[in-house]
Amino acid sequence: MKKTMKKTAAALCIAATLISVAAPAMAVSPAEYMSTAALEECNTATVAQVESLINQIGTVTTARRPAIVAAVNAYNELDDASKAQVSNFAVLAEAQQVLGLKDALAKLKISYDKVEDARSYVSPTEDRLSNQGKSYILPFFVNGSTNDPSMFFMVLCSGNKYVYLDTITIRAGEYKYTYTIDWTDVDRGYDGKQYWELTSFVGDDEDIQWFKNILSADEIIIRYSGDGGSIDHTVTPEERQAITDVLNAYDLFKAASPTVRAKALNN
Numbered sequence: 001m002k003k004t005m006k007k008t009a010a011a012l013c014i015a016a017t018l019i020s021v022a023a024p025a026m027a028v029s030p031a032e033y034m035s036t037a038a039l040e041e042c043n044t045a046t047v048a049q050v051e052s053l054i055n056q057i058g059t060v061t062t063a064r065r066p067a068i069v070a071a072v073n074a075y076n077e078l079d080d081a082s083k084a085q086v087s088n089f090a091v092l093a094e095a096q097q098v099l100g101l102k103d104a105l106a107k108l109k110i111s112y113d114k115v116e117d118a119r120s121y122v123s124p125t126e127d128r129l130s131n132q133g134k135s136y137i138l139p140f141f142v143n144g145s146t147n148d149p150s151m152f153f154m155v156l157c158s159g160n161k162y163v164y165l166d167t168i169t170i171r172a173g174e175y176k177y178t179y180t181i182d183w184t185d186v187d188r189g190y191d192g193k194q195y196w197e198l199t200s201f202v203g204d205d206e207d208i209q210w211f212k213n214i215l216s217a218d219e220i221i222i223r224y225s226g227d228g229g230s231i232d233h234t235v236t237p238e239e240r241q242a243i244t245d246v247l248n249a250y251d252l253f254k255a256a257s258p259t260v261r262a263k264a265l266n267n
Helices: 009-018 035-040 049-055 063-076 090-106 123-131 206-216 236-257 258-265
Strands: 001-003 110-111 116-123 136-143 150-159 165-172 175-180 189-191 195-203 221-226 229-234
Touching: 035 189, 049 063, 049 090, 090 136, 090 258, 110 123, 116 123, 116 236, 123 136, 123 150, 123 236, 136 206, 150 165, 150 206, 150 229, 165 206, 175 206, 195 206, 206 236
Parallel strands: 001 175
Antiparallel strands: 110 116, 116 136, 136 150, 150 195, 165 175, 165 221, 189 195, 221 229
């Protein structure tokens, strides 16, 4: 499958200027857990006990994971009729969403641009590979305070020559994808050891699905090519994990409500 990619200048500008800041800390709820003995009796929990466990969750932080797990386990022990009577189930459902998104975002580097009021979400693997001068194609996403996330793909070709990159071909088992890029949109340089070419493009739903597809292949080979020749790169397990982490966080973030997103971004 072949696709011509066009960069969205404004969006890429926002993504390029984001800076790292620490998220504000949130207070831990003073609520007490049920006793160990009470938790062990969750297999015979009543509706009232489940509601009590849910009320004890408080502000969702990773420190409240035991409280959330206890409430979930107790709720799951109820029969369907009793589950329907749990008046604060929505609190438990939201807590699970917030904690899941927190866990996913904890694997990423989050940077914030106060001017644009926007955040970028990048795998820390990207910095490591860039510093090591290694080639890659890795996803990252950006969102403002009032919009859904936008996916991008960062591309680095590194080697002993300029290929004057204009085509990226990905072979992953039965899948073969070809991206055509305007070579004038590619930044180039020489660090004293290797020549590098860097670009990025906006990813749509089809691109995201393609990258999910290639992760199932035993081997993924990326060919960077242009008028200067070509360079092949085999995707490493570290890169696979980075792609997986970003795509998973993106899916969870996109599916979450603005309230869940805001709570997940707080400590």
